[in-house]
Amino acid sequence: MRCPKCGCDDSKVVDSRPSESNDSIRRRRECTRCGFRFTTYERREEIPLTIIKKDGTHETFDRSKIMHGLVTATVKRDIPVSRLNELIEGIEGDLRDQGISEVPAEEIGNMVLKRLRTLDKVAYIRFASVYKDFHDVEEFNAELKGLE
Numbered sequence: 001m002r003c004p005k006c007g008c009d010d011s012k013v014v015d016s017r018p019s020e021s022n023d024s025i026r027r028r029r030e031c032t033r034c035g036f037r038f039t040t041y042e043r044r045e046e047i048p049l050t051i052i053k054k055d056g057t058h059e060t061f062d063r064s065k066i067m068h069g070l071v072t073a074t075v076k077r078d079i080p081v082s083r084l085n086e087l088i089e090g091i092e093g094d095l096r097d098q099g100i101s102e103v104p105a106e107e108i109g110n111m112v113l114k115r116l117r118t119l120d121k122v123a124y125i126r127f128a129s130v131y132k133d134f135h136d137v138e139e140f141n142a143e144l145k146g147l148e
């Protein structure tokens with residue numbers, strides 16, 4: 001990182017902390033030649049995630065859509081929205097870490113279910129019943145059995 005004052009390209013990091021919104025890292029640097037201090041920010045590259053729907057159409061990954069489903073599934077379950085946000089961020093993070101930019105809607109649904117299962121079983125069943133579109137009581141019961 002080049003010093004803005006003297007142009008020397010050697011600096012050391014004197015302080016490093018996450019930004020307030022926690023989506024970037026703020027670094028205080030000090031030029032090793034002239035001692036000038038400056039700040040840099042490191043941010044994850046935002047590659048848009050694309051969802052491939054069952055009918056083959058594409059749409060942009062939309063947190064609010066997943067959140068809507070989660071809020072519906074967790075009604076009266078006393079789960080803070082922050083936990084739901086974490087859940088969604090976890091999914092997004094996993095996909096990005098794997099370098100995935102296109103993902104079938106079904107896969108997103110499964111990722112949500114996997115996480116809900118450990119978070120809250122009632123919410124899991126509610127979400128699964130909408131998402132998996134159970135056709136009869138037997139299917140529903142089979143899902144319940146799988147939880148035990």
Ligand SMILES: [Zn+2]
Nearest residue numbers: 003006031034
């Ligand atoms: Zn300098």
